[in-house]
Amino acid sequence: MERREVDLKLNEDCVRAVLLDVEEKYKFGDFLNFKDFEEGNSSMFSEEEIEYTIIRLEEAGFIIATIQWINGAPWHISVGSLTWQGHEFLDNVRDTKIWRETKEVASKAGSVSLSMLATIASSVITKSLGLN
Known part of the structure; x- marks a missing residue:
């Protein structure tokens, strides 16, 4: 697996886009995979920006996600629903x-x-x- 360099600055526009995509595409009891973010609100951002944003949003408690790591890099990301905190933030910036x-x-x-x-x-x- 190739190691990529990612700008470690959180892009607030990408945060909003990812949250909008989760809200629009999530079906109760299911998980979104990375392909679900390649279209829609998040499509204007790079794969690395979206991955980094998802990782930070999960860490901050805005989304429920499963992130599998290999050699310090995300290997597989599955995104579930928004949390209460994620809904509150998105409701304010929608x-x-x-x-x-x-x-x-x-x-x-x-x-x-x-x-x-x-x-x-x-x-x-x-x-x-x-x-x-």
Whole structure:
């Protein structure tokens, strides 16, 4: 198996795309395989970006996934459903307009965590509803 170099920076657009794909394609009791991410929202990202994102999302508790490793590299990835935390994050960033505005606000800080993105998105939603 060939070792690939992967940029170890989490791409928030890829995070959103993977979560959208899991929500749209997951069937209860089944698992998605990597081919399920080659079409749809995630198709604009490289295989390495998608793999890295899935690994991080599983680690953070946003998705249920099984990752098999060989020699320190992911060999097989199966993705189940979103977790409660994954649903909460996706619910805040699903709308394209809200997502764009969230990223615009976040860009002022340079780099922010997913939890901060969720907080910003929640603030953007609150503002758009006139609740602030």
